[in-house]
Amino acid sequence: xxxxxxxxxxxxxxxxxxxxxxxxxxxxxxxxxxxxxxxxxxxxxxxxxxxxxxxxxxxxxxxxxxxx
Amino acid sequence: xxxxxxxxxxxxxxxxxxxxxxxxxxxxxxxxxxxxxxxxxxxxxxxxxxxxxxxxxxxxxxxxxxxxxxxxxxxxxxxxxxxxxxxxxxxxxxxxxxxxxxxxxxxxxxxxxxxxxxxxxxxxxxxxxxxxxxxxxxxxxxxxxxxxxxxxxxxxxxxxxxxxxxxxxxxxxxxxxxxxxxxxxxxxxxxxxxxxxxxxxxxxxxxxxxxxxxxxxxxxxxxxxxxxxxxxxxxxxxxxxxxxxxxxxxxxxxxxxxxxxxxxxxxxxxxxxxxxxxxxxxxxxxxxxxxxxxxxx
Amino acid sequence: xxxxxxxxxxxxxxxxxxxxxxxxxxxxxxxxxxxxxxxxxxxxxxxxxxxxxxxxxxxxxxxxxxxxxxxxxxxxxxxxxxxxxxxxxxxxxxxxxxxxxxxxxxxxxxxxxxxxxxxxxxxxxxxxxxxxxxxxxxxxxxxxxxxxxxxxxxxxxxxxxxxxxxxxxxxxxxxxxxxxxxxxxxxxxxxxxxxxxxxxxxxxxxxxxxxxxxxx
Numbered sequence: 359x360x361x362x363x364x365x366x367x368x369x370x371x372x373x374x375x376x377x378x379x380x381x382x383x384x385x386x387x388x389x390x391x392x393x394x395x396x397x398x399x400x401x402x403x404x405x406x407x408x409x410x411x412x413x414x415x416x417x418x419x420x421x422x423x424x425x426x
Numbered sequence: 427x428x429x430x431x432x433x434x435x436x437x438x439x440x441x442x443x444x445x446x447x448x449x450x451x452x453x454x455x456x457x458x459x460x461x462x463x464x465x466x467x468x469x470x471x472x473x474x475x476x477x478x479x480x481x482x483x484x485x486x487x488x489x490x491x492x493x494x495x496x497x498x499x500x501x502x503x504x505x506x507x508x509x510x511x512x513x514x515x516x517x518x519x520x521x522x523x524x525x526x527x528x529x530x531x532x533x534x535x536x537x538x539x540x541x542x543x544x545x546x547x548x549x550x551x552x553x554x555x556x557x558x559x560x561x562x563x564x565x566x567x568x569x570x571x572x573x574x575x576x577x578x579x580x581x582x583x584x585x586x587x588x589x590x591x592x593x594x595x596x597x598x599x600x601x602x603x604x605x606x607x608x609x610x611x612x613x614x615x616x617x618x619x620x621x622x623x624x625x626x627x628x629x630x631x632x633x634x635x636x637x638x639x640x641x642x643x644x645x646x647x648x649x650x651x652x653x654x655x656x657x658x659x660x661x662x663x664x665x666x667x668x669x670x671x672x673x674x675x676x677x678x679x680x681x682x683x684x685x686x687x688x689x690x691x692x693x694x695x696x697x698x699x700x701x702x703x704x705x706x707x708x709x710x711x712x713x714x715x716x717x718x719x720x721x722x723x
Numbered sequence: 724x725x726x727x728x729x730x731x732x733x734x735x736x737x738x739x740x741x742x743x744x745x746x747x748x749x750x751x752x753x754x755x756x757x758x759x760x761x762x763x764x765x766x767x768x769x770x771x772x773x774x775x776x777x778x779x780x781x782x783x784x785x786x787x788x789x790x791x792x793x794x795x796x797x798x799x800x801x802x803x804x805x806x807x808x809x810x811x812x813x814x815x816x817x818x819x820x821x822x823x824x825x826x827x828x829x830x831x832x833x834x835x836x837x838x839x840x841x842x843x844x845x846x847x848x849x850x851x852x853x854x855x856x857x858x859x860x861x862x863x864x865x866x867x868x869x870x871x872x873x874x875x876x877x878x879x880x881x882x883x884x885x886x887x888x889x890x891x892x893x894x895x896x897x898x899x900x901x902x903x904x905x906x907x908x909x910x911x912x913x914x915x916x917x918x919x920x921x922x923x924x925x926x927x928x929x930x931x932x933x934x935x936x937x938x939x
Contacts, residue, residue: 361774369781379788387793394684398494405489406676407499407530414650416533525814549834564814688790695787702780709766717757 480631483598483605490668494683496676497669503531504648505666508659511646513589516581516637518569521590522670525563530669537563544568582623584636593664593671600668605629607660610639817939822876822931830892832881835938839881839889840927841900842936845911850874852898853912863923867912870926878929878936879913885920900924 369375399406489498506527509519524541528534541561546568548559561568569588571577578585587595596602606629614626614633624634641656641663648654669675768776808816818835820842825831828849831842845853853867853874871877881889881900888904895901896917897910907918914923929938 361772361778365774365778365781369778369785375781375785376788379785380792382789383792383796386789387796390688390793391684394687395680398496398680398683401494402496405496405498405500410500410503410531411533413500416536523811523814525810562819564811688794692787692790692794695783695790698783699787702783711761713761715757715759 478632480633481605481609481628483601483629486601486604488600488665488668490665490675494679496679498665499531500650501662501665502669504650504652504659505662505664505669506531507648508641508646508663509589509666512640512659513663514570516570516577516586517589518571518577518586519567519590519670520569520588521566523564523566524561526673528563530673531666534563541565581636586637589667589670591671593668595671600664602629603664603667604657604660606635607641607664608657817937820936820938821934822936823934832892833938835927840938841877841879841881841892841913841924843877843892843911845875845877849898849911853910856910856912856914862915863921865912865914865923870912870914870923872929872931876931876936877911877913878926878938880925880927882925883907883920884915884922884924885918890924 367374368378403409489501490496509517524537528537532540541563544561544565545558546561546565548557551557571580574585593599593603598605606627609627609629611626611628614620618626618633620626620634624636625638626633627635641659643655645656646654646659652658672678816836818833818840820831820833822842822844825842825844827844828846829844832839833842834840850867856867858864858866867874870879883890883902883904885902885905885907888902890900890902890907890909892900895908897908899911899913899916900909901907902909902918902920905919907920908916909920909924910916912923913926915921927938929936
């Protein structure tokens with residue numbers, strides 16, 4: 359795709375430009391969140407509860423906890 | 427012409443002298459006032475000696491120090507065991523609900539079982555008699571004493587503070603708690619006179635603390651086989667109490683990482699866009715070519 | 724001089740008629756102007772690609788907009804989320820009852836979100852009685868099967884649908900519940916049979932899992 363096409367498709371009409379930005383926001387937000395989270399969890403590997411739980415070989419579901 | 431010039435110069439000098447006098451006077455007044463206030467404050471301040479302030483706790487290398495470091499949750503789990511088996515005999519943990527430990531250091535079932543070991547007040551029965559029920563995860567951790575008076579009566583008048591926010595409530599935070607727990611010397615230094623029932627701890631302001639040394643090697647038995655040395659238990663219980671005081675700690679740092687990443691990217695982008703928008707303005711040149719009047723017209 | 728001006732005005736009106744908005748750059752203005760376009764040659768890029776450079780600029784502006792809008796979105800989400808129930812409320816939103824402790828033919832009242840919940844372990848005879856009623860004759864027609872998940876266990880909110888009193892169990896003309904405030908009679912399925920109450924006793928959301936009942 360040449361730059362001319364990119365310009366014509368995305369940037370020429372302001373409505374398309376703004377619309378693309380907002381649509382991309384909805385895609386970007388969860389991607390960014392999961393990216394940061396996976397880095398954070400990799401950085402703290404071994405200290406997190408899920409690692410500790412696996413190490414202690416405990417079985418249990420924490421998710422059910424919040425709604426009871 | 428010349429006299430006029432000197433006159434103007436003189437007025438200017440005079441004005442300069444006056445303003446510099448005012449500046450010097452202002453600085454002197456401010457300095458004297460603050461000195462006087464500091465002196466007045468020093469007359470009434472409570473702690474004058476290092477001993478009265480308590481020994482300053484050294485900075486320990488906590489595994490959750492640093493902007494991107496989470497708590498060590500294995501340590502929180504061991505720390506709760508130390509709290510339950512040692513500290514809970516005197517200290518309450520009023521602001522921590524059982525449910526908050528789920529997914530942090532214990533599984534749902536473990537917390538349910540732990541909570542069920544305690545009895546809580548229930549709704550009265552049909553005749554209005556008070557009833558008891560086993561604890562639920564929505565309950566808050568039960569205090570060892572019914573009320574403050576009972577706590578004081580059992581501890582020679584000294585109230586064991588609630589530990590929910592103790593890490594935030596003490597100067598030096600986790601470092602102070604660890605230093606205090608491990609800082610009991612075998613004997614108080616020569617010349618220190620302690621009141622009846624008090625113990626010496628250099629980290630405690632004033633040096634005389636009602637709590638005796640409680641942590642000794644092999645006092646608890648960790649399920650994961652960690653050797654239960656005094657410092658290990660102190661570290662674990664301090665990490666646990668730090669979690670109690672800051673349960674949002676891990677999530678806060680994750681959000682901080684996200685925020686800093688986004689905001690710094692935004693900053694760099696806005697610098698670029700500023701440069702882009704100003705490029706045309708900054709490189710603009712004005713040039714005036716006077717019209718050639720001769721010849722034409 | 725005057726002639727020239729008139730001439731100019733005439734030209735201007737002519738050209739504006741002919742060229743519309745382009746009149747300002749028409750020859751008469753530029754001819755009278757002393758402005759001469761300078762040479763920007765030294766400031767112009769060597770290999771110009773207008774599409775590339777403006778796409779790049781728009782991309783940067785767009786990225787700024789993207790990150791700002793994502794930030795604004797999360798800010799709004801944070802405020803909206805703060806309006807939902809907090810975790811301590813959610814923790815109390817459900818009540819767990821051990822059904823094994825309730826013998827057959829007994830009522831148990833538990834508190835759920837401040838409201839009484841009636842739990843009755845019905846006997847086979849009571850189940851039969853609840854099913855034998857002619858549904859069409861009821862004030863608020865509802866079959867017993869609609870009101871229970873397991874016919875053995877009747878779970879309902881103990882609040883009279885008339886004015887909110889708490890009915891008394893195992894009493895009334897239909898051996899169900901009786902509201903002492905204004906005399907509403909409910910049958911063994913909690914349906915209104917007699918009295919001022921307009922509706923059957925309400926059934927809360929609940930789940931049965933073996934001997935465990937979770938209300939909420």
